[in-house]
Amino acid sequence: MKAVVLNSVGEPSEVLSCEEVPMPEPGRGQVRVKMIASPINPSDLMLTRGRYMVQPSLGPTVGYEGVGIVDKAGPGLLGKYMAGKQVAVINPNGGNWAEYAIVPANRVVPIAKDLPTEQVASFFVNPATVLCMVREVLKVPRGAWLVNNAAGSALGRMIIKLGKADGFKTLNIVRREALAEELKALGGDAVVVEGREPLAEAFARITHDHEPKYAIDPVGGESGSALFEALATDGHMLVYGTLSGQPLVVAPRPLIAGKRLEGFYLGNYMQTRPLWKNLLLFKEIARLIRAGVLDTPPGERFGLEDIKAAVQAAERSGKPGKVLLTIGSE
Numbered sequence: 420m421k422a423v424v425l426n427s428v429g430e431p432s433e434v435l436s437c438e439e440v441p442m443p444e445p446g447r448g449q450v451r452v453k454m455i456a457s458p459i460n461p462s463d464l465m466l467t468r469g470r471y472m473v474q475p476s477l478g479p480t481v482g483y484e485g486v487g488i489v490d491k492a493g494p495g496l497l498g499k500y501m502a503g504k505q506v507a508v509i510n511p512n513g514g515n516w517a518e519y520a521i522v523p524a525n526r527v528v529p530i531a532k533d534l535p536t537e538q539v540a541s542f543f544v545n546p547a548t549v550l551c552m553v554r555e556v557l558k559v560p561r562g563a564w565l566v567n568n569a570a571g572s573a574l575g576r577m578i579i580k581l582g583k584a585d586g587f588k589t590l591n592i593v594r595r596e597a598l599a600e601e602l603k604a605l606g607g608d609a610v611v612v613e614g615r616e617p618l619a620e621a622f623a624r625i626t627h628d629h630e631p632k633y634a635i636d637p638v639g640g641e642s643g644s645a646l647f648e649a650l651a652t653d654g655h656m657l658v659y660g661t662l663s664g665q666p667l668v669v670a671p672r673p674l675i676a677g678k679r680l681e682g683f684y685l686g687n688y689m690q691t692r693p694l695w696k697n698l699l700l701f702k703e704i705a706r707l708i709r710a711g712v713l714d715t716p717p718g719e720r721f722g723l724e725d726i727k728a729a730v731q732a733a734e735r736s737g738k739p740g741k742v743l744l745t746i747g748s749e
């Protein structure tokens with residue numbers, strides 16, 4: 420079969436190549452999925468660079484999510500139940516950028532065929548992160564302001580639309596002026612272009628001196644540090660990404676006084692939850708994708724053999740949406 424192979428740790432366009440590799444066989448408790456499509460997420464590229472939560476193994480090991488059809492089950496009841504179903508593939512070991520992927524049977528989620536395959540491809544990572552951060556960890560109440568840094572990302576856009584659906588207001592920070600009108604049209608209550616005015620002044624102007632209490636930050640560095648400083652004294656910020664690659668610098672006194680700075684990583688968070696809660700989460704994600712709240716903006720599509728161009732497109736500033744590897748037919 421064809422698969423994207425990680426040859427060494429480094430720049431994705433240099434170390435990834437499309438190659439012929441042996442067809443994998445599912446073991447006990449595993450299924451083999453004939454892949455249809457898989458998105459290129461920031462986590463895939465961080466892994467390739469050796470800057471993710473785990474260190475990468477070399478080989479056909481990249482690609483954490485996607486959509487496919489279960490084509491073979493190893494020994495075990497759950498796998499047999501999944502056989503032939505269209506599934507969202509949440510692959511904890513990576514390896515979805517291939518014609519066939521081996522996945523634990525409890526990490527594939529059957530999805531009704533009425534959802535478009537490109538939406539099923541991005542069913543889990545961003546939508547689940549959005550719901551867990553906003554509804555479960557921060558518990559943003561109706562009417563409150565939530566500051567959304569790097570708001571033009573696929574995930575940032577979901578936050579804006581969830582604000583409309585759940586009744587909280589979004590104050591969206593972007594680094595490019597061109598995004599301001601687009602994000603307001605999507606439902607953003609306010610958009611601040613970074614570097615135009617001190618954040619505290621922008622917040623006071625927009626929220627009429629009610630400093631926002633809730634924030635989510637995937638950037639870090641100067642941007643995330645300034646955001647944390649401008650939050651209310653009883654503020655709560657979740658850090659969920661490292662887009663700038665730079666550390667956060669925060670004054671200790673506000674932390675001592677009770678302002679909260681916390682990390683969020685979906686991989687760890689999901690392990691703290693019982694199965695029934697995850698099943699309800701999947702149901703809610705499907706409902707909100709259908710409702711146009713947690714849908715992923717579609718971007719350029721590439722075949723596995725064009726992996727070098729695909730990973731470059733995935734990190735291009737101003738890309739129209741999520742870059743998708745289209746692998747096989749339904």
Ligand SMILES: NC(=O)c1ccc[n+]([C@@H]2O[C@H](COP(=O)([O-])OP(=O)(O)OC[C@H]3O[C@@H](n4cnc5c(N)ncnc54)[C@H](OP(=O)(O)O)[C@@H]3O)[C@@H](O)[C@H]2O)c1
Nearest residue numbers: 461548571572573574637659660662663683684685736737
């Ligand atoms: N912790 C978790 O469990 C978890 C789960 C899911 C996602 N995430 C994180 O969520 C973030 C967004 O993911 P996504 O899939 O939505 O990404 P995406 O659609 O690829 O968007 C990336 C966005 O980041 C912006 N960006 C890149 N570098 C930046 C910088 N240095 N400063 C400010 N903005 C920058 C880009 O802005 P331009 O448009 O201006 O280029 C673009 O809008 C990523 O950091 C990802 O790792 C974390």
